[in-house]
Amino acid sequence: xAAKRRAQMVEETxxxxxxxxxxxxxxxxxxxxxxxxxxxxxxxxxxxxxxxFGGKKGLLQAVIDQMDAEMLVxxxxxxxKADNAWLGFMEESIAYMEMALEPEIQxxxxxxxxxxxGDPSQWPNQNACLRTTMETxxxxxxxxxxxxxxxxxxARLLNGAALNAALWIAAAxxxxxxxxxxxxxxxxxxxGLLRSESG
Amino acid sequence: xAAKRRAQMVEETxxxxxxxxxxxxxxxxxxxxxxxxxxxxxxxxxxxxxxxFGGKKGLLQAVIDQMDAEMLVxxxxxxxKADNAWLGFMEESIAYMEMALEPEIQxxxxxxxxxxxGDPSQWPNQNACLRTTMETxxxxxxxxxxxxxxxxxxARLLNGAALNAALWIAAAxxxxxxxxxxxxxxxxxxxGLLRSESG
DNA sequence: ATTCTTACATACGCGGCGTATGTCAATAGG
DNA sequence: CCTATTGACATACGCCGCGTATGTAAGAAT
Numbered sequence: 001x002a003a004k005r006r007a008q009m010v011e012e013t014x015x016x017x018x019x020x021x022x023x024x025x026x027x028x029x030x031x032x033x034x035x036x037x038x039x040x041x042x043x044x045x046x047x048x049x050x051x052x053f054g055g056k057k058g059l060l061q062a063v064i065d066q067m068d069a070e071m072l073v074x075x076x077x078x079x080x081k082a083d084n085a086w087l088g089f090m091e092e093s094i095a096y097m098e099m100a101l102e103p104e105i106q107x108x109x110x111x112x113x114x115x116x117x118g119d120p121s122q123w124p125n126q127n128a129c130l131r132t133t134m135e136t137x138x139x140x141x142x143x144x145x146x147x148x149x150x151x152x153x154x155a156r157l158l159n160g161a162a163l164n165a166a167l168w169i170a171a172a173x174x175x176x177x178x179x180x181x182x183x184x185x186x187x188x189x190x191x192g193l194l195r196s197e198s199g
Numbered sequence: 200x201a202a203k204r205r206a207q208m209v210e211e212t213x214x215x216x217x218x219x220x221x222x223x224x225x226x227x228x229x230x231x232x233x234x235x236x237x238x239x240x241x242x243x244x245x246x247x248x249x250x251x252f253g254g255k256k257g258l259l260q261a262v263i264d265q266m267d268a269e270m271l272v273x274x275x276x277x278x279x280k281a282d283n284a285w286l287g288f289m290e291e292s293i294a295y296m297e298m299a300l301e302p303e304i305q306x307x308x309x310x311x312x313x314x315x316x317g318d319p320s321q322w323p324n325q326n327a328c329l330r331t332t333m334e335t336x337x338x339x340x341x342x343x344x345x346x347x348x349x350x351x352x353x354a355r356l357l358n359g360a361a362l363n364a365a366l367w368i369a370a371a372x373x374x375x376x377x378x379x380x381x382x383x384x385x386x387x388x389x390x391g392l393l394r395s396e397s398g
Numbered sequence: 399a400t401t402c403t404t405a406c407a408t409a410c411g412c413g414g415c416g417t418a419t420g421t422c423a424a425t426a427g428g
Numbered sequence: 429c430c431t432a433t434t435g436a437c438a439t440a441c442g443c444c445g446c447g448t449a450t451g452t453a454a455g456a457a458t
Contacts, residue, residue: 006435051435153381153384156363156381157384161360181351182356188392189389209405212406233446234445251405
């Protein structure tokens with residue numbers, strides 16, 4: 001019980017640091033964020049950061065893990081709203097693009113993350129939200145809806161497409177209008193994966 | 200004539216710095232590359248760098264412009280080998296993916312570039328090799344081969360797909376085998392853009 | 399021939415990161 | 429209940445790297 005109190009405090013410390021880091025990284029980017037500043041904002045010092053995360057990269061990794069988990073939840077929710085598997089996949093993909101429009105996600109997950117930590121598929125948690133896309137796709141292949149392509153390859157392609165499109169949308173003058181165009185083009189592209197109806 | 204000599208020297212200086220920067224950025228990444236080191240390797244000092252490029256970011260921009268131009272040439276060459284426009288587009292896209300496998304291009308153009316300078320479409324030269332994809336695509340739409348989607352949106356999606364796939368391939372154990380899978384999946388995806396044959 | 403400008407080199411200061419060390423509270427053992 | 433030990437952080441130090449301000453020599457302008 002007393003032991004639990006201690007563990008609880010540690011978790012709070014970690015949570016505070018991750019929270020502060022998310023804001024700092026999102027606002028200024030990873031490179032421009034000072035560890036002194038963000039720890040101070042959390043009411044702590046760099047000592048806590050090095051103890052808990054081993055360094056600046058470790059903190060970024062922790063932030064990414066947290067955000068990735070959140071994104072996973074949102075993608076699942078989007079998929080489960082749809083009537084069938086294929087439409088679920090579309091909704092899931094669109095949800096991903098919408099999330100990729102959020103500055104925090106874009107900056108941390110899509111720009112700084114890969115640049116600092118390398119390819120997302122090599123991350124410790126294996127990028128859960130990419131895995132979800134892959135598994136959804138594999139299900140569609142198994143049920144015969146989608147051509148028998150390599151699920152991971154296709155998932156990668158679609159994820160990358162969505163990611164890049166989101167970068168573009170975010171920088172556009174009228175994000176919402178551009179978003180509609182992208183969704184339409186994305187649907188066309190994705191339909192290339194469907195088994196041809198005449199087949 | 201004497202004036203030309205002077206301009207020539209300046210060009211050589213800039214070329215030397217860009218060359219050294221390309222190697223340094225490719226080897227260690229942008230953040231870990233010391234300007235003192237790379238200028239010294241070029242037989243110069245940071246003074247020359249700040250004078251010619253305004254700073255570290257300016258140098259990165261110059262490096263990217265140069266590489267982008269080179270990529271453009273290679274994409275054109277790939278396209279012109281093909282028999283028809285659609286196949287040309289495929290070859291062009293595959294060429295892009297192959298280039299994206301090269302560590303130098305991957306590190307500088309695809310990882311550090313966007314992270315440091317922001318969205319590629321906002322870069323000064325407007326990312327020439329993306330424009331090429333877009334124009335090729337627009338041609339295919341005009342001739343009726345491709346569905347009337349937004350060319351820029353589709354180009355963005357395909358570029359992003361190729362980019363992300365390349366990141367994955369490069370980190371894979373057997374890059375070549377994975378590359379084949381990706382190309383196959385990419386073809387399927389891209390065919391989603393074709394007008395349906397029954398139409 | 400002189401002034402002015404260009405194209406760099408040199409010098410300086412500040413901020414940021416990592417590490418080594420210190421401190422205090424909490425657990426464990428007798 | 430008292431002490432030894434570990435854990436969770438804070439403090440202190442040094443180095444490196446960037447940007448800027450200043451210096452300098454060679455070419456261009458008049």
